[in-house]
Amino acid sequence: MLNGVQFGLMLFLLAAGLTLVFGIMDMINLAHGSLYMIGAYLTATFVGITGVFWLGVLLAVVGTALIGMLLEFSILRQLYRRDHLSQVLATFALILIINEVVRIIWGSQPLLLSAPEGLSGPIEILPGLNYSAFRLTIIGVGLVVAMGLFLLVNNTRVGMWLRAGASNREMAQAMGVPIKPLFTLLFGVGAALCAIAGAFLGPILAVQVGMGESILILAFVVIVIGGIGSVKGALVGALLVGIVDTAGRAFLPLLLSQVASPEVASNLGPALASILIYLLMAVVLFFKPQGLFPART
Amino acid sequence: MSLLVIEHLTRQFGGLAAVNDCNLTVEPGEVHALIGPNGAGKTTLINLISGVLPPTKGRIYFDGHDITHTPQHQRVRLGLARTFQITNLFKRYTVLENLELAVQARSGSSFRFWSPVKREKGLREEAEQIAELLGLTARNHTEVAQLSHGEQRQLEVGLALACQPKMLLLDEPMAGMGPEESGRMVELIAKLGQSVTILLVEHDMDAVFRLARRISVLVYGQVIASGPPEEIRAHPDVHKAYLGDDPGGKHA
Amino acid sequence: MPRNWPIPLVLLGLLLVFPPIASATGLEFYTGLVTKIMIFALAASSLNLILGYGGMVSFGHAAYFGVGAYAAAILAREGVSSAWVIWPVAMVLSGLLAFLIGAICLRTRGVYFIMITLAFAQMIYFLVVSFKQYGGEDGLRARRPDFGLFELSDTTLYYLTLAVLTAVLYALYRLVNSRFGRVLQAIRENESRAATIGYPVYQFQLAAFVIAGVLAGLAGVLMAHYTQYASPNLLAWQQSGHLMMMVILGGVGQFWGGVLGAATLLIVEEILQDLTIYWQLGVGLILLLIVLFAPMGIAGLFGRRAR
Numbered sequence: 073m074l075n076g077v078q079f080g081l082m083l084f085l086l087a088a089g090l091t092l093v094f095g096i097m098d099m100i101n102l103a104h105g106s107l108y109m110i111g112a113y114l115t116a117t118f119v120g121i122t123g124v125f126w127l128g129v130l131l132a133v134v135g136t137a138l139i140g141m142l143l144e145f146s147i148l149r150q151l152y153r154r155d156h157l158s159q160v161l162a163t164f165a166l167i168l169i170i171n172e173v174v175r176i177i178w179g180s181q182p183l184l185l186s187a188p189e190g191l192s193g194p195i196e197i198l199p200g201l202n203y204s205a206f207r208l209t210i211i212g213v214g215l216v217v218a219m220g221l222f223l224l225v226n227n228t229r230v231g232m233w234l235r236a237g238a239s240n241r242e243m244a245q246a247m248g249v250p251i252k253p254l255f256t257l258l259f260g261v262g263a264a265l266c267a268i269a270g271a272f273l274g275p276i277l278a279v280q281v282g283m284g285e286s287i288l289i290l291a292f293v294v295i296v297i298g299g300i301g302s303v304k305g306a307l308v309g310a311l312l313v314g315i316v317d318t319a320g321r322a323f324l325p326l327l328l329s330q331v332a333s334p335e336v337a338s339n340l341g342p343a344l345a346s347i348l349i350y351l352l353m354a355v356v357l358f359f360k361p362q363g364l365f366p367a368r369t
Numbered sequence: 370m371s372l373l374v375i376e377h378l379t380r381q382f383g384g385l386a387a388v389n390d391c392n393l394t395v396e397p398g399e400v401h402a403l404i405g406p407n408g409a410g411k412t413t414l415i416n417l418i419s420g421v422l423p424p425t426k427g428r429i430y431f432d433g434h435d436i437t438h439t440p441q442h443q444r445v446r447l448g449l450a451r452t453f454q455i456t457n458l459f460k461r462y463t464v465l466e467n468l469e470l471a472v473q474a475r476s477g478s479s480f481r482f483w484s485p486v487k488r489e490k491g492l493r494e495e496a497e498q499i500a501e502l503l504g505l506t507a508r509n510h511t512e513v514a515q516l517s518h519g520e521q522r523q524l525e526v527g528l529a530l531a532c533q534p535k536m537l538l539l540d541e542p543m544a545g546m547g548p549e550e551s552g553r554m555v556e557l558i559a560k561l562g563q564s565v566t567i568l569l570v571e572h573d574m575d576a577v578f579r580l581a582r583r584i585s586v587l588v589y590g591q592v593i594a595s596g597p598p599e600e601i602r603a604h605p606d607v608h609k610a611y612l613g614d615d616p617g618g619k620h621a
Numbered sequence: 622m623p624r625n626w627p628i629p630l631v632l633l634g635l636l637l638v639f640p641p642i643a644s645a646t647g648l649e650f651y652t653g654l655v656t657k658i659m660i661f662a663l664a665a666s667s668l669n670l671i672l673g674y675g676g677m678v679s680f681g682h683a684a685y686f687g688v689g690a691y692a693a694a695i696l697a698r699e700g701v702s703s704a705w706v707i708w709p710v711a712m713v714l715s716g717l718l719a720f721l722i723g724a725i726c727l728r729t730r731g732v733y734f735i736m737i738t739l740a741f742a743q744m745i746y747f748l749v750v751s752f753k754q755y756g757g758e759d760g761l762r763a764r765r766p767d768f769g770l771f772e773l774s775d776t777t778l779y780y781l782t783l784a785v786l787t788a789v790l791y792a793l794y795r796l797v798n799s800r801f802g803r804v805l806q807a808i809r810e811n812e813s814r815a816a817t818i819g820y821p822v823y824q825f826q827l828a829a830f831v832i833a834g835v836l837a838g839l840a841g842v843l844m845a846h847y848t849q850y851a852s853p854n855l856l857a858w859q860q861s862g863h864l865m866m867m868v869i870l871g872g873v874g875q876f877w878g879g880v881l882g883a884a885t886l887l888i889v890e891e892i893l894q895d896l897t898i899y900w901q902l903g904v905g906l907i908l909l910l911i912v913l914f915a916p917m918g919i920a921g922l923f924g925r926r927a928r
């Protein structure tokens with residue numbers, strides 16, 4: 073259950089950036105997962121150079137944010153006015169390019185990124201219940217960042233612009249919101265969130281080429297469930313997906329073995345668990361084609 | 370028997386009722402105008418009747434059928450065709466191609482996968498007849514995007530006409546037109562009104578009073594008055610809600 | 622007849638005499654490559670029907686392609702050797718799948734449609750991969766089936782694929798110029814108006830979706846015969862992207878878009894793979910440039926406007 077929350081919070085970091093880009097710029101960015109990968113690689117590199125985990129993460133976050141802004145400025149900006157098909161393909165192309173560049177720089181072997189010492193052991197959170205200290209840290213970081221993001225979106229001028237942009241872009245522009253720098257900034261923030269997720273999931277999952285794609289699709293599922301453009305929806309969707317996915321993998325095979333033969337259960341269990349979140353998405357869309365928290369009316 | 374009967378029709382958007390417990394009947398053969406101030410729910414009502422939107426409550430009967438939950442395309446088959454306030458055509462197609470599409474929709478199945486549609490002479494001929502009725506024959510092979518605004522508005526009506534409807538729902542056919550273009554449109558509608566029932570939403574009071582045999586006034590999603598033009602002109606509530614305080618209306 | 626009708630005929634003639642010439646000059650390898658190109662041309666053309674002519678940006682086309690291949694492989698594994706059984710079963714299965722997925726997805730529009738088609742394709746991917754008895758992540762070997770009339774060698778497979786592709790392209794040509802094809806394109810141009818003049822939009826889109834699924838399934842069967850193997854990669858979302866790439870490259874909604882795109886992309890990939898192990902970098906760059914600067918694709922470069 074806690075694993076689900078932890079995974080969900082990291083998914084939220086990815087999905088939050090994606091949903092804002094999606095909602096405000098009406099832009100599908102498949103390369104979002106690549107930023108996550110870059111974040112993880114940079115973390116591994118900087119941690120290796122500095123030897124200090126937190127410093128490495130900080131440098132990686134800044135670095136990824138810069139790369140994200142550079143991407144927005146050089147290429148993605150051209151795509152805002154284009155149809156979704158062009159956006160899908162152009163950013164699909166970016167995935168291929170970034171994957172290969174990463175492979176050229178870092179090689180195709182997975183990198184090792186270990187959790188900082190001192191957090192690698194388990195700690196007792198409830199009497200008799202041990203939990204990994206690092207995963208607990210992830211939950212903490214996730215919550216702090218999520219709260220920060222909500223404050224940013226709900227209580228600052230930039231946040232107000234963002235919300236205005238999400239509900240009506242032309243109107244926001246007409247009222248003097250500086251759209252272009254705002255978009256670049258937004259991309260930087262989205263990239264930074266990706267990097268944080270990459271840095272903290274890196275030690276748990278593997279740091280390797282292709283890591284961005286599998287999680288990207290999950291992030292898309294999250295924002296589609298939550299409603300495109302809604303940060304709240306992204307949070308709810310991420311937690312839902314994180315918990316359903318983790319719980320499904322843990323309990324479904326057990327549950328099936330109660331009602332079916334062990335052979336069927338061992339076969340069908342993992343299969344069902346892996347498609348559970350997609351089923352969830354299909355069901356949500358069937359009843360609410362705009363997601364749970366539609367940002368636009 | 371009335372051609373169109375609307376009973377207690379309601380459509381809510383969030384907390385707002387754009388159409389609110391609305392009752393309306395349209396008799397066969399009449400040109401019936403629907404007027405009302407901006408935001409009164411006229412276009413929403415047209416969307417409900419044509420099936421673009423489902424109603425929250427209430428019923429719609431057309432030609433003896435309960436069509437409250439009938440899909441849009443079947444309402445067209447029953448003889449209910451509409452136009453749009455904002456021109457809504459196949460922009461990259463020519464005038465004839467637009468009309469042929471509409472003719473094709475009601476003449477035989479379109480789930481035919483093999484024979485070339487361009488060889489179907491019947492479609493072409495009917496499309497040409499409608500273009501002639503609209504006075505657009507000279508523009509038959511012009512792409513819609515190249516037409517003038519007035520010509521596009523005429524084609525808008527033409528597409529609905531090509532469905533061979535029993536009843537036309539015209540949503541502000543004169544929107545954005547100059548006086549000369551409006552004049553031509555009024556003539557066209559008057560000509561159509563001789564053979565088909567029309568429910569006309571329009572802001573241009575000149576046109577409304579020239580064309581309509583009956584007028585209904587929609588305010589805050591409800592029909593507050595319905596009757597012949599003279600009666601509506603004199604109706605006190607209508608003045609208050611809509612025509613202003615100038616007795617006899619601005620076109621008296 | 623299309624305006625440029627001699628070109629396809631000349632191409633067909635060249636393809637007919639290609640294998641003997643290739644083997645006479647010791648270039649048998651290229652017979653295989655051309656077979657692969659023709660298979661992907663078929664798959665990409667089926668996607669072009671819904672993507673280009675129907676305006677439905679399906680990001681899950683690999684599902685039908687892969688299910689066709691897996692159906693062929695699984696039937697072969699279970700002892701069915703006749704192609705006269707395998708082919709129809711595989712096509713019906715992918716068509717059925719397209720019907721189910723399409724029936725749900727077509728309730729949504731725009732971005733949601735793109736994402737939900739992707740989600741369903743992922744579902745199929747994980748489902749198939751989780752069946753260990755059918756190879757799981759390793760894929761499944763598939764013997765070539767029995768046609769009764771002839772032995773399915775590399776050369777006969779080449780001619781079989783050529784025949785199928787020719788027949789399907791001719792049928793698609795009839796289809797896009799038929800009543801159905803015209804309505805499909807009208808819906809792409811202006812869905813709301815198409816509904817307003819009396820077309821049941823959903824039914825037309827679903828029919829096209831199923832036709833595309835069946836044809837993609839057929840391409841999948843041929844792919845399984847070609848590699849004698851059903852790979853999970855055929856179902857992966859990158860494969861959907863790959864097919865979309867071909868369509869865009871060739872020209873969205875241009876009749877020859879799928880064929881041109883498949884040929885161009887596969888040949889470019891082949892060349893790049895010879896040059897460098899980082900060949901995807903080149904593919905990505907080319908795709909990016911095409912999208913940014915030639916959105917009408919290769920067929921568009923010849924100046925015929927899409928309708």
